[in-house]
Amino acid sequence: MNRAALLWRVASFAVAAGFVALWQLIASLKLVSPVFLPGPDRAWAALVRGFSSGDLWSKLAGTLEHMAYGWLAASIAGIAIGAIIGSSRRMRTYVAPSLEFLRPLPVSAIIPVAIAMLGLTQAMALFVIAFGAIWPIMLATIHGFAAVEPRLYEVARSLQMSRLAVIFKIALPSASPDILAGMRLSLTVALILSVVCEILAGLDGLGHWVLLSARAFRSADLFAGVILLGLTGYVTSVAMSLAEHRLLAWQAARR
């Protein structure tokens, strides 16, 4: 990072700090009732208290676990199914339109169905998260596989490559930018659905934590939970960006 960019960054942090100070001021002057709005000091204290007692750790771990399992299951299944549909023209004509029809469906509407089938359980949460997260990945994979440069398939044919080699050496890498973009979208979906399922089913996690805090009007704990959820969203998205950057270095060279 050069000097100018660094200075901008510092200034930008200063502005953010200014907003936090403003928040502190509003809370200290009790412009908004402390029942609804704790100051950053109380939210910070709640974070420290939550982590030192271990409560927040276990809630954070719970949410991360739900998110990770659901998202990983969705990624594996989404890429596999997407590859099968995307690499066959016949599958695309018969199956893809149905998927396009289902795509705008608000996935959370599947929650009651999942509850009816599986009850208020961990399995229900995993099913819902995976079901919600699979769509962006699967549709992106279908698109990526359908968009592989036909010339590359001819190269593969003239090299007499096996079907498996064609998938792993040609189609998957070629579709990888699409697939990773889909996985990034799914990450957000997985986090939101984790929170919703925790709220509904009372599963151990930050969703449940913020709901209980709200019910007991413990606003500092509530804000601590929301801040942690924001951090979770931020950190996972940064990690995903790093992974994309790593895996798609060849695309950066292209620009």
Place this chain on the structure above:
Amino acid sequence: MRANSAKALVLPLAVLVAFEVWARATHLQSDSLAPPSEIVMALFGAFADLSILTATRDTLFSAFAGLAIGTTIGLAFGIAFGISDTLDRLMEVTVEAIRPIPSIALLPIALIALGFGYRMEIVIVAFACVWPVLILSRAAVRSIEPRLMEVARALRLPSAQRVWKIIIPAALPRIFVAFRLSAGIALIVAVTVEIAINPLGLGAGIMLAQQALRPDLMLAYLVWIGVIGYALNVLLVVAQNRLFGRAALSGDGA
């Protein structure tokens, strides 16, 4: 084309028929599944007693109100950040700190501050809609042909007029794409809030049907929610093509 759309119907029809036959053959007794014929009957029933229409009105009202507020806020900030590089850089950390908060995490805050009802739902929908509009309109303003901005400067247009007469019209196709994305998000968030906690609209309707052990009604709601999501999407895509033709498509990749 026609042959292809016929082929597109093969799979859903086959699934429906197979399911119907299977449900009848096994005299299905279930809390979670119902044959398609009963789902259709339940849907008709819900239309007849107007319950599903009321719920649709409530959900769409919250979704659109939130969408309107969120779009306005997102657009204002997006255009401001797009015009002023200084402002954009100064706000970067603040924006990046708030944006990743999943909208649904605000639910408990909105709940204690505003209680159950439309208001808390609208606030959460608005929060979710701000970000896509902000980011895409910022990008749209930045990509405006510099010549146009020079023209504005040469004409000595005051900045308010510059925004109204040059920037918004030039960026409009891509802003509409952002609006379309946000509209989908608005519906999803509204339904999600209702399912999670808020006792109104389609989301509450489907939860009630589940708790009343009425799988036919529950699935009827599911189908109806799907139809609304699909219809909204089609409507906005058609509107986009009508209004902007191919010009808008270039923004789709963003």
Place this chain on the structure above:
Amino acid sequence: MASAAKRLEAVYGTATPQIAFDGVTLVLGGKTIIENLSLGVRPGEFLCIVGASGCGKTTALRLAAGLYQPTSGKVNFDGQPMREPRREIAIVFQDYGKALLPWRTAAGNVSLALEAGGMPSAERPARIEELLRTVGLPGHAGKYPSEMSGGMQQRLQIARCLAQEPKTLLMDEPFGALDAMTRQGLQDEVLSLVAASGATVIFVTHDLDEAIYLGDRVIGLLPHPGRIGIELSVNLPRPRDQLSTREHPEFLRLRRQLFDFIKATEQ
């Protein structure tokens, strides 16, 4: 058809041609692209195919590659019918930008052919380096195709084809998208590479000078449907030279003959 076979025999004696088209017709989407094409290419020959656009010259090449199957007639390779593409036949596509894997470096792209040929991974690096040197790309092993110029990308594609150790090299307007200087340099390099490897070449181009400069024989196709319109033997001394060959009276005579033919087909 019998006459075709007889003609082949007259030209080549009884030796089997490496690639033989025997009364090949290809119909695609209800349109006859190639009609009753008979043609033999002997081992080590450099055959150039020219013709107006839409005359089916690229299609003929794809038939030779096994990427298309003839509607009727036969394409044989070493006396065996071609049912699918094979590793002994390498294709250099015109659109090098599409035929290279953008996510693999230059070395990785060459490696693809070695992997397909089942070479153990320990032996690959040395061979890759050798091939990149052969095509004039030493020191570019770590570059992605997108970081290379058009001429370099085409060299890379040629390197990958050489990695197949092909008996036959099929080249589809390989230099069509390159500027004149790059093109001449690559023409000479292809000639020396081919001379060194002894591969048979079918080279499709719309550039008449290029065809005469490179080939042992030039075939001109007539369009709609594609069929042979003219066949010229090029008896110019090798190695060829960009200046003296192009000024050779025989070169000028062939060029005139070919030019008149193309002009006639366009009317």
